[in-house]
Amino acid sequence: MKSKHYLALDHRVISKCLECNHIYASEFSAERINSTYASDYHGSEDNMNQWNTSNRNIWVGLCDCISYYLKNENCTLLDIGAGTGGFAIILNELYPSVKLHLLETSPKAHPFLKKKLTANLYRNLSELASMESSFDIITILQTLEHVEEPKSLCKSIYSLLKPHGVLLLTVPNNKSYQVYINAIKKSICFSNQTHIQFFDNSSVKNLLTACGFSSIRRVTQFGNGRKKHPIHDILQWLLRLSGFSTELRFIAFK
Secondary structure (H helix, E strand, C coil): CCEEEEEEECCEEEEEECCCCCEEEEECCHHHHHHHHHHHHCCCHHHHHHHHHHCHHHHHHHHHHCHHHHCCCCCEEEEECCCCCHHHHHHHHHCCCCEEEEECCCCCCHHHHHHHCCCEEECCHHHHHHHCCCEEEEEEECCHHHCCCHHHHHHHHHHHEEEEEEEEEEEEECCCHHHHHCCHHHCHHHHCCCCCEEECHHHHHHHHHHCCCEEEEECCCCCCCCCCCHHHHHHHHHHHHHCCCCEEEEEEEC
16 A cells, blocks of 8 residues: 655654555554553543543434334344443443443453443454454444554444344544644644544545445534534534534444
8 A cells, every 4th residue: 555654743653555545554652552541541430430431422412323223122232332321321321222242342341331331342353353342333433543454343243233233333524624623732632642543524434435334424414412502503513514623423334
């Protein structure tokens, strides 16, 4: 894959593919990323509880994105990159009949997840493959940007879905308004030192199409944010419609 230098930022050397224009970290410190996870994301139980509470409205909104499918009888859902379990906890409150499966690679998060939820918990995709499991819905929320080989992961997701299964995917937007107003280095997408993939609308659609998904659509519904102010909700909706929001949300089908 031919690429050119795009940006040097903290421990990451960021490149741009000359063939598809995808932006990614061609060099980075895995040790630096792991230490950031350990301190910022999974530093303590209080830290994880606070993160879940502060993002509650977002989790509720994401559940609403797939509410039609969550109501199906005997629905099974796999959340990849479960993190602190915020989304899964809310989903369990709203749809207790859904059979939850969580994949989280960080061992620091597992005791917390086990305390908060009754769900099947996995450390990696190999554990799922050995069980020959399949799911009605798979969610991967603010996770793909942390993955070294996103195409390989999306192919695995496709194979884990049942026929006509649903994927809900969210990623930071490398073409958000922040990139244009605050400059690349200060935008949420690029400033997070654990991000090694940088997506926009086209790169996500190209990736999912290459992995076999059909009916890929960007979610632009009104609301489902942090409920700051009605004007904020309207501005957020307009940014989603125009493709300049800080987060991109997609639904795709097998």
